[in-house]
Amino acid sequence: MTREEKRKIRLQIIRLLDRCDECKHRTELGASITVCKVCPIGKKMVEISSKFENIPKQLEYLDGKPLRTPWEETEEQFIIENHDKMSYKEIAAELGRAPTSVQSKIKKMRRAGLVPRVTTKV
Known part of the structure; x- marks a missing residue:
């Protein structure tokens, strides 16, 4: 996955979090945000963020x-x-x-x- 592809995914996640601000299922725990995995926004968030899983960390x-x-x-x-x-x-x-x-x-x-x-x- 290229740097640009990762950037686009992060921007999608940020846009979804902005839409999720008024959601009754959203809670803030310190510096992290928990998104409900049942609502449509939460499902989309899980789907998008799963693209980051299993990306091998590259050594410099x-x-x-x-x-x-x-x-x-x-x-x-x-x-x-x-x-x-x-x-x-x-x-x-x-x-x-x-x-x-x-x-x-x-x-x-x-x-x-x-x-x-x-x-x-x-």
Whole structure:
């Protein structure tokens, strides 16, 4: 599905929501809007929005590698075992990731209690 096709579908949904403003079945829950699936507008909304289902999420690539790849358990285990022995750059080179990515991951793992802070003695 192209970007333009997605845009057209979103505009259709917005128009339907505008028509649905006075509907007795419409409720607002915080930032989301619930539309009745029984009324004609609600049925049309469900029909249109179902076109967005099963669209695979495309990864953006740079130099043939995905910009964001999920961390594997083996990579996380490597960080746990080596965070106090190696620098961010060394870990990144070993794992084939960017140093900033490794640094960010270690910070997240510290917050989760998986990696203790390294203290240096004076």
